[in-house]
Amino acid sequence: MALPKVGSIGEYIREQRTQAKISLRQLAAQAGVSNPYLSQIERGLRKPSAEILNQIAKGLHISAQALYVQAGLIEDREPPSDVETAIRADTHITERQRQVLIDIYESFRKENRVEDEQTSQNARPQDDLPEDFLAALEPFAVSPVTQETKEG
Numbered sequence: 001m002a003l004p005k006v007g008s009i010g011e012y013i014r015e016q017r018t019q020a021k022i023s024l025r026q027l028a029a030q031a032g033v034s035n036p037y038l039s040q041i042e043r044g045l046r047k048p049s050a051e052i053l054n055q056i057a058k059g060l061h062i063s064a065q066a067l068y069v070q071a072g073l074i075e076d077r078e079p080p081s082d083v084e085t086a087i088r089a090d091t092h093i094t095e096r097q098r099q100v101l102i103d104i105y106e107s108f109r110k111e112n113r114v115e116d117e118q119t120s121q122n123a124r125p126q127d128d129l130p131e132d133f134l135a136a137l138e139p140f141a142v143s144p145v146t147q148e149t150k151e152g
Contacts, residue, residue, distance in 0.1 A: 008044045009041070009047070009048070009053075009067065009070050009071040009072075010041050010042040010043055010044040010045075011042070011044070012067070012070045013038075013041060013042055013056060013060070013067070014042040016060050016062060016095075017042075017060060019091070019095065020060055020061065020094075020095040022059075022060070024038060024039060024042070027056070027059045027060065030058070030059035031052075031055040031056045031058065031059035032055050033052060033055060033056070038056075041056075047071070048071070050068065050073055053067040053068060053071060053073070054067075060095065061095045061096050061099055062095065062099060063099070081105075081109075083105055084102055084105065087101045087102055087105070088102075
């Protein structure tokens, strides 16, 4: 789940908090951190730990991974999809609704990746298997059936 980069993790947190229409005090209370500490993070004076980022993510109702990527704690693995970018940019739905839509979308993508992997595994040549193993499987192999045989 890729996210657009901004100047710093603090700016990103502030941007997410503003989009979610949560005050600094509200987020601090929800995240279980002090108001001054959260303010210092947003202003770039402090670099939060992974644990604090996790608490802030819960308070913002976003994935902790999004904050970890933004903070440089983990690498982003996949460029953002247009669908996810559009969902995140939509101001007519709540942050919770955005996250649910993204979770559903990601589950569809994950399901399709699994199907693609299974298809590619089935298409692999059997050259890597020992000959005696392939010979043992021969009675179970599906032989090509012609249309004439089926109608027959």
